[in-house]
Amino acid sequence: QVQLVESGGGLVQAGGSLRLSCAASGRTFSNYAMGWFRQAPGKEREFVAGISWSGGSTDYADSVKGRFTISRENAKNTVYLQMNSLKPEDTAVYFCAATTTRYYGGSNSAHYDYWGHGTQVTVSS
Numbered sequence: 001q002v003q004l005v006e007s008g009g010g011l012v013q014a015g016g017s018l019r020l021s022c023a024a025s026g027r028t029f030s031n032y033a034m035g036w037f038r039q040a041p042g043k044e045r046e047f048v049a050g051i052s053w054s055g056g057s058t059d060y061a062d063s064v065k066g067r068f069t070i071s072r073e074n075a076k077n078t079v080y081l082q083m084n085s086l087k088p089e090d091t092a093v094y095f096c097a098a099t100t101t102r103y104y105g106g107s108n109s110a111h112y113d114y115w116g117h118g119t120q121v122t123v124s125s
Contacts, residue, residue, distance in 0.1 A: 002026050002114040004096045009119030012086055016123070020081040022096030022116060029077040030054075033105040035112055036070060036081045038092035038121075047107035048094070049081060057104050064090075086123045093118040 008020040024032060035050040049060045049070035058070055069082040079096065097105065097112035105111040 002032065002098050002100065004098060004114055004116035006094065006096045006116045006119040009094060009121045011122045011124065014086060014088055014123055014125050016086050017082070017084045018086065018121060020083065020094055020096075020119060020121070022079045022081075024077045024079070024096075024098060026077070028100070030074040032098045032100055033102050034070075034072060034079040035097045035099075035105045035107075036079075037095045037097060037109060038090075039095070039118075040089075040092040043092075045095070045109060047109070050105050050107065051079065052104040059104075059106065061107070083121070086121075088123045088125045091121060091123050093120050 003025040005023045036048040037045050038048050039045040051058050051070045055072050067085045072079040095118045096116040098114040099105045099112045
């Protein structure tokens with residue numbers, strides 16, 4: 001069983017930055033492909049960014065490319081999402097996800113086996 005705990009959300013003005021963290025349990029974090037998803041009120045959950053086991057492969061939703069960066073620190077069992085140039089439309093609950101059966105989970109939420117409870121990000125205009 002893998003447990004994921006997100007942190008780092010909050011209220012920020014448009015143009016500002018936040019860094020989300022996701023701490024994972026388990027001794028084989030380096031074998032987990034990780035992803036970040038978000039869900040805004042009244043909308044479906046959507047892919048934000050993904051990263052492979054090694055960190056060598058990353059991918060982003062078009063809406064966040066050039067503004068968000070996903071990274072991981074396997075020694076700390078943690079994956080990060082650095083969010084810059086935030087916009088009001090980035091307001092959502094952000095979820096961390098993990099898969100232990102794939103090198104890279106990609107944008108399909110069905111590929112991920114474990115999910116955190118989410119952290120709220122609110123961007124004011």
